[in-house]
Amino acid sequence: MFNLQLPYATKRDGASHVARCPALDVYSQGPSHRKAVTNLADALRLFLMSCYERGKLDQVLRDSGFRSATPTRRTSTTKAASKRFDTLMVALPFLVDTRRKEQAQAGL
Numbered sequence: 001m002f003n004l005q006l007p008y009a010t011k012r013d014g015a016s017h018v019a020r021c022p023a024l025d026v027y028s029q030g031p032s033h034r035k036a037v038t039n040l041a042d043a044l045r046l047f048l049m050s051c052y053e054r055g056k057l058d059q060v061l062r063d064s065g066f067r068s069a070t071p072t073r074r075t076s077t078t079k080a081a082s083k084r085f086d087t088l089m090v091a092l093p094f095l096v097d098t099r100r101k102e103q104a105q106a107g108l
């Protein structure tokens with residue numbers, strides 16, 4: 001699994017709660033704060049997997065301001081997320097196909 005930590009915020013809108021991830025401009029809602037956040041995590045997972053399947057994940061992340069971390073660059077979660085936002089861990093089911101890598105190395 002690949003985990004991505006993203007900022008989110010919620011607000012009450014009448015009887016519903018709206019959750020949003022400003023980094024990727026993804027929104028969701030639910031009847032409670034907890035359900036809105038759960039729905040947002042699902043929406044983010046589906047959005048990111050759809051981008052990956054269409055070959056657009058790199059471009060979408062670049063367009064959203066993400067950049068590659070290098071081993072010499074230290075990253076800080078407090079710097080990445082504003083104090084106005086909580087963070088949400090989104091698990092993406094990426095698997096490594098070792099057979100494919102071995103076949104590529106063998107020239108098959």
